Amino acid sequence: MSSAATSDAGISDAVAHLRALLGDRLHEPGDPGFAAATTLWNAAVDRAPALVARCLDAEEVAEAVRIAARCRLPVSVLSGGHDWAGRALRDGGLVLDLTGMRAVRVDPAAATVTAAGGATAADLVTAAAAHDLVVATGTVRGVGMAGLTLAGGYGPLCGRFGLALDNLLGAEVVLADGRRVSADPDHDAELYWALRGGGGNFGVVTELRFRAHRLPAVLAGMIIFALAEAPAVLRGYSALLAEAPDELTVMTGFLPGPTGEPVAFLCPFYSGPDLDAGRPWVDRLRALGTPLVDQVGPLPYAEALRMFDGGMVDGNHYLLRTRWLPALGGGAVAALVDAAQRISSPFSAVAVHHFHGAASRVRPADTAFGLRADHLLVEVIAVWEPGGAVEPHRDWADGLSAALAPYALPGGYPNLLAPEEPDRVRLAYGANWERLSRAKRRYDPDDLITAVPTLPPSAHAG
Template identity: 70%
Template sequence: MTATAIPDLSRATDLLRDLLGERLLVPADADFATATRLWNAAVRREPVLVARCADAAEVADVVRIAHRCRLPLSVRAGGHDWAGRALRDGGVVVDLTGMRRVEVDPDAGTVTVAGGATAGDAVAAGRPHGLVVATGTVRTVGLAGLTLAGGYGPLCGRFGLALDNLLRADVVLADGREVTADPAHDAELYWALRGGGGNFGVVTRLTLRAHRVPAALAGMVMFGLDEAVDVLRGYRDLIAEAPDELTVMAGFLPGPQGEPLVFVCPVHAGADPGEGERYVDRIRAFGRPLVDQVASLPYEDVLRMFDGGMVDGNHYLLRTRWLPGLPDGAVEALVAAARQVSSPYSAIALHHFHGAATRVGAADTAFGLRTAHSLVEVIAAWAPADPAGPHREWADATSVALAPYALPGGYPNLLAPEETDRVLLAYGANVDRLRRAKRRYDPEGVFSAVPTLPEVRGAG
């Protein structure tokens, strides 16, 4: 390493202390451990500074100071990335968790959120107006990170991915410049942000299209593992003909007796509740329900269904596949994985991509897959005292078993940092344009975000 590349931590600390005062945290501070702790306790990263920012101007100054002092940078918004890319060893954390302001414009039909807002923040603010934004399935996930790389969720069929509803983003670039990206301003950055993740800058504010959905028919129907093959076959037939208004998850969740249960989670967000009820009755007929909890719910309560799915302090590892269909071989592989699960905390989820999300042009955003499919999320979870090996082996074996039925690539928000080959495959024909955008907006690779893009210098 040359002398000019040596990080100047002392200088960075002085400059950031002048800027932020007590909102700069160093390892000796009482709050530092909490500020660098993630929900996935398997992540072991040791940043050296946490910069708790209050607005975009402070974010810009922190980015410039980190660059000037040659310190690596990471961005913590929701901090929900399972691989922990919100933290970097020896780095400065641009902490947006205090920036959670939400503004609702009912007349314009928009919701504008600061960079640290969660999906729950946005949905709660829209609820008095009967407005929702497209989100993922969990309230605590940061809305920026979810939106930038995709955003599968309960409204996917009716309104598309979260990124399909992004109207504008305010961004701090790697050199500290503050820019706006929308169709009329920096349109190439706007294109890249919708699917390319946090690789181009720090998104300090997003404006999202809002939708009037006062309530949805939603809930959970669960069956015993002995009925899993029939349930998944029924699910396959159902999603093949589901209308836009109906988006359905399925998979396996831990059961009270230690054996997984197969679940089907419908969300019908249409105007005709009778249509929704007919589909729910069809789901009930897949087998003999052990749990049958479906009701008309405010969208905020729809997202509460998975609140207990991730236990802070446990260890997690995720694997993912895109399935263009659900042939019997894939069904059997999923059921076998459930029977062989290595931990009572682990789960498998199938996310339903259809409807409005498939009618966006493949080149209109950076997101690379616009044909109907199921996103498989393999979630290995275990207690901190357990050895990681058996759980990693279970997740990897499940991924391998599904590979013959899968499309290339996978959902960039879930791919592991080392899976850069699959990241490139995920973007398909968009990959070269995306890499050019990375080189244009972040030529020095300041942002190592989700997804982890390979080295871009010299890329075509």
């Protein structure tokens, strides 16, 4: 289904029915709330949806989907709004805005956390912290847990507890025909499989239930080095990862520095029951250079995640590129350092995420997520202020991606791949691709719903 398939009469019909359902929570172009309802974290996104429906419960979502299907109005879902490519806003389509659905319930006895479809990582970790529980999240508190989880969910607890999707126990989903269903190991196991890695392409997820873990504190923080020390720091980081236990997950990369020159960083999270056992590992990381900043210490997990709160400001322009690396060898180190030295903006960054331990012990066929070998995820984040030319920043990000390509694995993390990279999306799923394609045809045969990753037309044709 494309926006071209929607007639003016279809949109008018949808407006009439949605207005009766939602009242002033339906936004049309020209309405006072429409601009705010279609403003994302990435101000570079320029999309023109036909309507925005702000839903407050699953039955409203289901009825909105039924209306969209009858009116041939394509659907996208706005949850956390942190998809850099703007796929939450579908040109000519209906945006289901779930940002008002953020309720979180914690069951301490069962060690589970249940969250509505618009809840952010901050919502979950704040609620869980009251019970000394944690949920496996990404590194940024403001990201929606649904979008993060459905396509992967790399994070600081990856080694000990796996990806966010590995901790998804079940979900409530509105399918493309408007039916509300449960997906878990005992109810629609095929949908449950597809949701864990295949994104939101199979329905609108209105509730997620996560396994929680008792973890009063982590040993975490930032160790920052001058750019000149980056080659030695990255080489030492690579060597240390080969020995790291499950309890230690370490990010690295480059962040904006106070003088405008990037700085290299290491960000360890040690999540073992005895935090003192993590201190020798942190000491080894410190010894890789002469730290300019050393702020590692015991912290509640919810507080440790605040380290990245100010890193990516709403309203700037963003462009992302990504590669999967099997290891950080000499060629990849040289490419990363060279890119940091030639950075096109003082706001840009590179983050290298560590995938190992519990996440790598899941069998590839058990979830839709396609890569279960130990690896590093490189996230190239080009950032510039509104009004600036895009070309220097695109060239910088594309240049680093190309320089890393000879050392990279096929595909890449679907949550970060660009819409113009459908071949890499397919490669990312490997042997799971055909099963995922069948699931798309089964649950959304008319391609009503778009999500991250956007499955290319060949995935659900026929």
